Each structure stands twice: as structure tokens, then as C-alpha cells.
Amino acid sequence: MSRPPLPPFDAESAALKVRMAEDAWNSRDPDRVVLAYSEDSRWRNRNEFLHGRAAIQAFLIGKWQRERDYRLCKELFAWQGNRIAVRFAYEWQDADAQWWRSYGNENWEFDAEGLMRVRLASINDLRIAEADRQFRWPLGARPVEAPTLSALGL
Numbered sequence: 001m002s003r004p005p006l007p008p009f010d011a012e013s014a015a016l017k018v019r020m021a022e023d024a025w026n027s028r029d030p031d032r033v034v035l036a037y038s039e040d041s042r043w044r045n046r047n048e049f050l051h052g053r054a055a056i057q058a059f060l061i062g063k064w065q066r067e068r069d070y071r072l073c074k075e076l077f078a079w080q081g082n083r084i085a086v087r088f089a090y091e092w093q094d095a096d097a098q099w100w101r102s103y104g105n106e107n108w109e110f111d112a113e114g115l116m117r118v119r120l121a122s123i124n125d126l127r128i129a130e131a132d133r134q135f136r137w138p139l140g141a142r143p144v145e146a147p148t149l150s151a152l153g154l
Helices: 011-027 030-036 053-066
Strands: 037-045 048-051 068-080 083-093 099-110 116-128
Touching (some): 011 030, 011 068, 030 053, 048 053
Antiparallel strands (some): 068 083, 083 099
């Protein structure tokens, strides 16, 4: 299975890969999201270490059960060859209706077919008031006209 754009990446293809990942994650559909990862993909997500699509899918199911009203914005930071570095922020609400903004960085490595074989994520959470939310688009993909992380100063 091939997942274009394929490495080696240039500025345009790396930015497209980032936006495709953002759109998939904003779908909150684990079955869709997991298809971007190789069968033997390795993850570090905060303090969790995952290996393989089945583990990733189970992780995503639990994530979106806990992180309600999830909205994500990703931004390309750097790229070279088959690697992309991304910064991101997402907002979500917990079971007690408390809003959070999670900030982080991801390092991605892709195989020749464009599937992510390594994802290393470092994430920090900030409690925010509902009035301080920045991501207010309807659930699903971020609208093209919505501001980027840089435009929001995040």
C-alpha cells in the first residue's frame, strides 16, 4: 500500500503530508488514521510506547473517548529526506467539562511507500477556560481559512 506524497520530501510535499495527517486526526476515526502507519510502526506518545497498527488503533480509540470535542492544528517545522518534524496544538474537553490545550512536537520517519514507521511525540497540557479556546470550527477538518498556529501565536 502506497501513501503519497512519498519521500524524499520537499517543502510542498512535506506540508501536504502534515495537512493530510491533521485532517485525518481531526476526523477522530481510528480506522482511517491508522492506515497512515506501517504495520510495524513504532510510537512514543508522552510516556507510552506502542508497536504496530493494532496497538496504535487501540490507543486512538481510548484517546478520543477521553479527549472530547478534539480539534487539532499541525504545522510543518522541518523536513529532510524521509523525515518530517511537526509542531502542533489541540484543544479538548475532559469528562468534567474542563478544557485543555495540548502543545507538542512530533518527529516522523516514513518508509519508501509513504507510511509512517516512527512517530515520536512530546506533549504538554495546559488547562484553559472555555473563553480562551482558539479552535472553534465545527468538528472535523480545520477550515482552510482558519488561522495557523503561527498566526495565532501558539
